[in-house]
Amino acid sequence: MASFKHFLNMQVTIEVSGKNIVEGILLEVGNDLLVLFNGENFLYIPLLHIQNVSESLNKESYGTVPSLQELEHEKDELSLRKVLTAAKGIFVEIKVTNSHSFHGYITTIMNNYFVFYSPVYKVMYISLQHLKWLIPYLTEQTPYTLSNNLLPVNPSNIPLARTLDVQLNKLNGELVVINSGERNEYIGKLDSIDSNFIQLITSKGEIILVGLRHLKSIFIP
Structure with missing residues (x-):
């Protein structure tokens, strides 16, 4: 963490995996x-996926930074698992693959994956190792402005195992x-x-084998 102290409260450019x-x-390092605050949202980015960090050459005014109260935590205890736990039930955007972001909410956190409910993809199993960032919604808006009755509190009755x-x-x-x-061959x-x-x-x-360590997300359509 000490290596990041130089950049705290500075405008930075970060390259994330992909x-x-x-x-x-x-704003903070755990x-x-x-x-990171990008002027509109807070991005919670796992250090695992950070390729490099540098001071930004594009100086912009971000105005007043809003409160982090959506995901309250003790600064000296900031960690991915604590953030995910605090985010349960809150509408968030998550980035897992390079080409897709998912909108919905976290329902359960297990040893090496978490369960995510998306109005589009329904129940998804997301590998913790491949989570690139999480962005909590800062307003009361729901994903796609859907009504709450389309966003079930308990979307699945499938018993959960500890590991993916x-x-x-x-x-x-x-x-x-x-x-x-x-x-296309990842559907089957x-x-x-x-x-x-x-x-x-x-x-x-046809038969295809997919390496487990390359599994980022999976769902039943």
């Missing part, structure tokens, strides 16, 4: 994530979408799973 560039004021690989075994035989279907029937790979059957009946 060649994502974000700019804003660096054990495994930092908080064990949870995936509960989806055997189901049609699933992996990593938001960023590749989950046929089997071992400690390292998921075996899918594609729409044409």
Whole structure:
């Protein structure tokens, strides 16, 4: 954390995994994530995905920085798991894949994944390792301005396992979408799973193996 102290309260440019560039004021740094204000939102970015940080060459006025009360925490205890826990039930935007952001809310946090409810994708299992950032909504607006009756409090009755690989075994035989279907072959029937790979059957009946460590998100369409 000491290496980030130089940049606290400065306008910085951060490259996040996947060649994502974000700019804003660096507000806080915790054990495994930092908080950036980009003029509109707070971005909670895990340090795991930060490629580099530098002082921004584009000096902008961000005005008055709003309160962080949406996700209250003790500054000396700021961590990804504490932020995720505080965010349960709050509408957020999460970035997992390079091409997709998901809007919804966190329902449950397990050892190496969390359960996310999206009005579009419904119940999703998100790998903690691949979460690039989280942005809490700062207003009472709901995703897509949907009414609350379309955003269930308990969206799934599927029992949860502590780890993602064990949870995936509960989806055997189901049609699933992996990593938001960023590749067509990542959509198929989950046929089997071992400690390292998921075996899918594609729409044409072909077999494809997907490495578990590259699994970012999965849901049943």
